[in-house]
Amino acid sequence: MAFTNDEVLAGLSELITDETGIDGSAVALEKSFTDDLDIDSISMMTIVVNAEEKFGVTIPDDEVKNLKTVGDAVNFIVAGQA
């Protein structure tokens, strides 16, 4: 069963909170991982690895740099579900 946009956003929000301590309410589609959420590259990769596991998708390393905002990541994950 595929995850919906809302489910992916909620799940991603949990992973971000777990990794960084940022309150889940601060995580929204338009937020930039680096500029708004202050997530460094190691945290970003940790979130990516956990998201792959959680949502059963593959996020290639080359793709990670294109995921500027939370919305980019949600869209990629939703589209990536087989």
Add this chain to the structure above:
Amino acid sequence: MTKRIVVTGIGATSAIGGTAPENWTNLLAGMSGGRTLEHEWVEELQLPVTFAAEAIVRPEEVLARPVAKRLDPSSQFALIAAMEAWEDAGSPDVDPERLGVDFATGIGGVWTLLDAWDTLREKGPRRVMPMTVPMLMPNSAAGNLSLHFTARAFARTVASACASSTESLVNAYEHLQSGLADVVIAGGTESAIHPITIASFASMQALSRRNDDPATASRPYSEDRDGFVMGEGAAVLILETEEHAKARGAKIYAELVGGGVTADAFHITANAPEGAARAVTLALEAAGRTPDEITHINAHATSTPVGDPNEYAALKSVIGDRVHDIPVSATKASTGHLLGGTGALEAIFTILAIQNRVAPPTINLTTQDPDIPLLVSGDAQPLGEGPQLAISNSFGFGGHNAVAAFASYED
């Protein structure tokens, strides 16, 4: 001119306490940290030893989750003990370039390493977390302490097995003496109660097998001692030049008057009394003191059949017959053996012993081994009036010997 180095803060977490004062209170009360391990892996892997002295305060209960998940448990313990010590020292205002870290671990991030190995084999390389190496590296605790306290003079790591954190204190002493820093965060940590270390230590017949009686399993100097008990935790001392401490009006626990480090070149695991004796002598020489002045000894005393009498031989060779009149404490009977954390924890006990003029009890003494006629007791022993000079000994696999000498602080 030789500087005077003082202790201005202490912090500790172990099987008998989550803070330094709690460790001391429970040590005096005769508490044992030895308990049956409740982990599934004990039965699943049919471990020959089913107990250890696990820390009573779990780091994840103290540290925020985002902080904890970036640290191996060994670094988590280190951070907790260091935060306590730093606050105890009055959170000193130090020029970052004059603040150093001398830290130690015996084994490093064994949990992180082996968890990652399991993940790699079960799920493939993509699931291995990016923080794996920075968490498992042996300098992780030192690096993280440097980061947390903005210590920029240096952040050095020593790994000399069970001698590690006494050696880190000696290193801190030397670094302060040579003017590299005004304040040093010094100590050691270990979180290695892991099936692989239990299996290995058991395989070499180093661990006690008293599975039916974990609380009395660590019994240094008893005739029926049968090995050490694995412990875990961390201990941290804030060491400072007297000048710096006085300028800021810090409270002073004791003076670190000297330290000695030697190597045996004898055997990779067995120790040689001669190397240990030289370490005691070097510590006293650095302190400008004589063996006749020693009033208390916190012995390494791991409760192994061979190690305990070897340490006695070393002490007797340096101190002579008077060694039989000096109150000795073998506190691993209570705490288990914290490996890379043990020397710093015992240093804290040594400091509190001379400050309170009481040698803490050595619990679990059944029949004292007649071949080790040291002055030990299941009860606390008074240290008497007058200036105190105490030594804390640590010896490690690899033939490492480290001794720190502390004295009551006299203005």
